[in-house]
Amino acid sequence: MRVILTLIIIMGISTGIAAQVSYQRIANADAEPGNWLTYSGNYAATRYSALNQVNTSNVKRLAPVWIYQLKSAGAPFECTPLVADKIMYISEPPSTVTALDIATGRKIWTYTPEMPKDVKFMGFGPVNRGVALLDNNVYIGTLNAHLVCLDAKSGAIKWNVTVADNKLGYAITCAPVAIDGKIIIGISGGEAGIRGFLDAYNAKTGKLEWRLYTIPGKGEPGNETWQGDSWKTGGAPTWVPGSYDKELNLLYWGIGNPGPDWNGDNRKGDNLYSCSVLAINPTTGKMAWYFQFTPHDTHDWDANQIPVLLDIKIKGIPRKVLATANRNGFYYVLDRKTGEFLAGAAYAKQTWARGLDAKGRPIVIPGKEPTEKGNLVYPSLQGATNWFSPSYSKSAGLFYVSVREMGSLYFKKEVEYKPGEYFMGGGEQLLPGDNASGAVKALDAATGETKWTFRLQSPPWSGVLSTAGGLVFGGSVEGNFFALDAVTGKSKWQFQTGGQIISNPMSFSVNGQQRVAITAGNSLIVFGLIAQ
């Protein structure tokens, strides 16, 4: 009898460990802050942790608890780990998935897809930014543009589908987004003359449910914004995850640059929907509205920043908004039901626009296009910010963003499309480092007004995490992992990790103890409070 009872208890525990990460759980992720069930922690993409054990008064006691080291070093480690039911799921570059014990960092299983030796990754490193969880599965997009479904308990493959032809420059670095029964995946390849799209796959079977091209085809509205056949090779990739409003049933996704990047001579027009955000009905795959940040971009200012969904007051009126700090140097607030422009302001040095007009369209200063001899413009191609995530703290009412203050010389040259080759039409030369700097900035979420600035030695490649402990975590390329006071921007703690930080912080808890995790160099470092 006792044996049977023990067995029942053991089975109960093991069932508990392998609990399903249902859509409902992800949709209500804020109710279980000890886990981190999706890329940004929640569908609204606030990258905010409700855990408050680590706070402004004790953060000085934060120290590494365990470190996981990449088995194959050399590529940037850009993953945001997910945590569900005592297991952490990470992606290692280029496309390996590993499950770790959250208490010790010890490996439970690992899966490495077969990858052709000549896999193409054009315009970026052989990186991956994370996995998605849904029910008992883990999903990963691979560098050679496959989407793979793994069993969360064992890492065994359930299905593997080809999303696009890697030989043409299509690749996946994006973390998938799991919603009810569907896996949404974005594509990279904006420097290879692809035609961008966003795909939804049946989570159980891997069947393609819809594809939304980010460049309208012949006869579709918006196609007239492309000269001649330029729409066929116009780029507009979807390489950063989107956010989701379950009440409105709208998915929000940032769209990348038009191609060729720096030479717009043969693609005259606004080039929709490059450098835009799209609102998409995930049931049908149809676009509900779009907003273009940078019409006819020639500076590679992708809008591949994750849109943050906020319920805030704009001019005293409660609104459901989408907020984003764009790579072009401006912060935007849009009505997320309609796409109406509500507010906007520059949050970094920019020299290409006088400002935004009443509809949010940039008032472009003439003569800022790339030239054969090079034209100096702020921000640089790498943008005032980039793919790394911002964060929003409801309690502080502030939108936090990592900012790159750097200009560059933009060059233009002729280019002809050849399948699977670079299609960029120019280049850039960054200004020397001592004139460039970085910052974490806190913006008034409703207006974009800068409330505080924490200066960084160099332009960063790390996103930020805000917490109920009143902290904002971020990282530097020199390896500092730091915590700032969310209200004042004053530094409260830092740790030299010894490696560049090119990723996003996240937080979870194990046995009631809060943890904060970041990748740095070739390591994933998990921090917790140590005894005084």
Added chain:
Amino acid sequence: MLHQFWKPKQFPQLFYSLLLLSIAACTNNAGNSGVVVETGRLPDSIAEGKKMFEATCVRCHGMDGSGLTGPSLKRPKLKHVTDLASFTNVVTMGIAGTGMPGNWAYSNEDCRQLYAYINTIKKQEKEPLKGDPAAGRLVYQNSGCANCHLMYGEGNSIGPELTEIGAIRNTAYLHQAIVDPDATFPESTDPDNGYGFSLYLSVKVATSDGQTITGLRINEDTYTIQLKDTANNYYSFNKDELVSIEKQYGHSVMPSYKTKLSAQEIDNLIAFLHKAGNP
């Protein structure tokens, strides 16, 4: 037009490269030594390669390929390049541990065109040396260079090591470094330093206990800075514990030898340094 954004004091190196760029242009106009062939006379692939070279490579390799902060390409053999495949690899992936960055924006065809142009540079004559290397060795020994520089295992390690300096700097750069060291700051190539970190930057800090320390910056991040003074003492500071940090951009701790050495002695010294790394 571009200069309105650039303050030479903050960008000595870039300013210098622009300066050299205009000097090189003047030299070409004078028809001197045929350093750069007119674009119009070049086969298409070489002309395209030249355009790419001028857009990307000149900042380090100089307008005429004879080197600035990067090595001269006017040499029959390049250390890391033996054929088109190795050239493509160097251009797209960079050379680890050196200042050569990878430039993934270049296609195979771009690399082919660039290689065609580099081959025309490789065949050009080396710079003529005015001085005598043996006499230059004596200038080096008598001028106190070893007080700050390490060469062939001897000397002090305050400034850059010079054992292979001739392989990475051209004679114009060496001349500039001797007569106007303020204009020749190298940049770090260590990616952990962030982009374009100036090496040998003189920094003066005031500590909260009233000390003033001046040293060369070894490293810096958002929170800390490390210095080494001219007596080779090493310092590490938390920035928030310092009263002030003054970065002396455009000021090298190396004195100018413009009036300390005769023109002939400078030429001899350059010839001696040029030989280092160029057997």
